[in-house]
Amino acid sequence: MKQTIxxxxxxxxxxxxxxxxxxxxxxxxICGGEEVRIVDMxxxxxxxxxxxxxWRIDEPTEGLPAEYSKYLMPxxxxxxxxxxxxxxxTSSHSAVVLLDIKSRKCDFDARVPMAHxxxxxxxxxxxxxxxxxxxxxxxxxxxxxxxxxxxFRDSLxxxxxxVWHAERESLYALGYxxxxxxxxxxWQTATPSLELVASWPIPIRSGHxxxxxxxQNMLVSGHEGVMWFNVESGEFEPFEPLKNTxxxxxxxxxxxxxxxxxxxxxxxxxxxNVYQVNPDKTITIDSMNIYKxxxxx
Numbered sequence: 001m002k003q004t005i006x007x008x009x010x011x012x013x014x015x016x017x018x019x020x021x022x023x024x025x026x027x028x029x030i031c032g033g034e035e036v037r038i039v040d041m042x043x044x045x046x047x048x049x050x051x052x053x054x055w056r057i058d059e060p061t062e063g064l065p066a067e068y069s070k071y072l073m074p075x076x077x078x079x080x081x082x083x084x085x086x087x088x089x090t091s092s093h094s095a096v097v098l099l100d101i102k103s104r105k106c107d108f109d110a111r112v113p114m115a116h117x118x119x120x121x122x123x124x125x126x127x128x129x130x131x132x133x134x135x136x137x138x139x140x141x142x143x144x145x146x147x148x149x150x151x152f153r154d155s156l157x158x159x160x161x162x163v164w165h166a167e168r169e170s171l172y173a174l175g176y177x178x179x180x181x182x183x184x185x186x187w188q189t190a191t192p193s194l195e196l197v198a199s200w201p202i203p204i205r206s207g208h209x210x211x212x213x214x215x216q217n218m219l220v221s222g223h224e225g226v227m228w229f230n231v232e233s234g235e236f237e238p239f240e241p242l243k244n245t246x247x248x249x250x251x252x253x254x255x256x257x258x259x260x261x262x263x264x265x266x267x268x269x270x271x272x273n274v275y276q277v278n279p280d281k282t283i284t285i286d287s288m289n290i291y292k293x294x295x296x297x
Contacts, residue, residue: 023084023101023296025254027052028261031078032270032291034058036089038101041261041295045281053101055087063106064097071095071111074270076291081120084296088126090115096128098144108144117162117210119171123187125151127171129159139173139182141192152193156180161210163218168231170197172218174210177202179220179229203227203236209250209292221248241277250292263293 026042035056043050055061057072070093077090081098086107089097096115098108108126114133121127124144130136139159141152161174171182171194179202182194204222211219218229219239226242229235242248247265260277270289273282 023052023080025257025295025297027296028274029078029080029087029294029296030274030285030288030290031075031089031293033074033289034072035288036075036078036087037285037288038296039283041276041281041283044283047284047286049283049285055099055104061099061104061106064109068095068097068109072097074289074291076115077117077294078292079117079119079294080296088118088120090118090128092116092131096126096142098126108142108147110142110148112140116160117174119162119164121164121171122184123192125187125192127162127164127173129156129162129173129175131158131160139194141194151191154182154194154196158207160208161220163210163212165212165215165218165231167215170231172210172212172231174202174207174220176207177205179207179210181231198234200229200234200236209248211250211252213253214255219251219253221251223247226251250294252293252295254295254297257297259297261293261295263290 026040028041030037038053040050058069072091072095076092079088081088087099092114094111094113096110096112096118112128114131114136115128116131117129119127126142128140130138137157139154139156140150156175158176163172173180179200181198183197185193185195204224206223209221220227220229225244226239226248227236228239249263251262253260258278262275270291273284274293275282
């Protein structure tokens with residue numbers, strides 16, 4: 001019994017020491033407007049939120065220049081990366097930021113016009129998808145150690161998705177009407193690039209969100225609904241729960257939990273609601289213009 005008590009106390013101390021750097025399958029990052037919040041969905045419903053962490057774009061942040069508060073408005077992506085220890089944030093104004101959750105320090109920042117999605121790549125590099133802008137419509141590669149410096153750029157009209165697929169060692173990128181697969185090239189050098197190896201027209205208009213579900217399947221959202229994409233066959237098929245749901249801005253599905261969490265544009269491009277299926281619930285944040293949500297699972 002004494003040993004059990006010591007073990008429990010040790011776990012509690014470890015949790016206090018690590019603070020909010022440990023996130024679990026019920027934790028959800030919610031972003032939009034001027035802030036990102038992490039809530040415990042298992043303890044949240046309706047307007048009653050159990051918030052475990054939050055950050056505002058105008059708060060003093062070590063490593064982040066003060067002027068970035070205007071470049072980050074509004075936030076449009078808040079992806080857990082690096083073992084859920086960091087958040088990769090993008091803004092459709094003109095920025096991408098890598099934020100350490102526990103220390104609240106900025107590990108990387110870059111001015112990127114109409115950034116809509118990003119992901120970490122091997123060798124501490126970052127891929128960013130840029131949407132419609134005279135300096136956007138592209139896929140760009142950065143190195144965390146070289147803020148602001150574009151290492152590689154490829155054209156991609158209305159770039160909205162960038163997802164690293166570790167098992168295939170491929171980067172997938174979503175544009176307005178196309179999904180692409182890239183391989184890393186010259187990655188151990190100072191001049192890395194991407195090699196386009198496959199491209200598929202998407203069967204829905206205006207590609208918007210791209211997420212990996214498992215080693216074989218991804219989800220693609222567009223104006224008219226959400227589709228499965230099989231990386232082995234290159235085939236698309238309707239994702240039944242949201243096949244006719246318009247303007248899905250972010251979609252997240254966990255096969256093991258059979259849990260779906262998503263947002264859709266309900267007030268112009270944003271919403272006050274986050275929807276979850278299994279268990280079914282809606283959470284509402286009246287004070288926040290929500291764009292995307294990302295789970296820690």
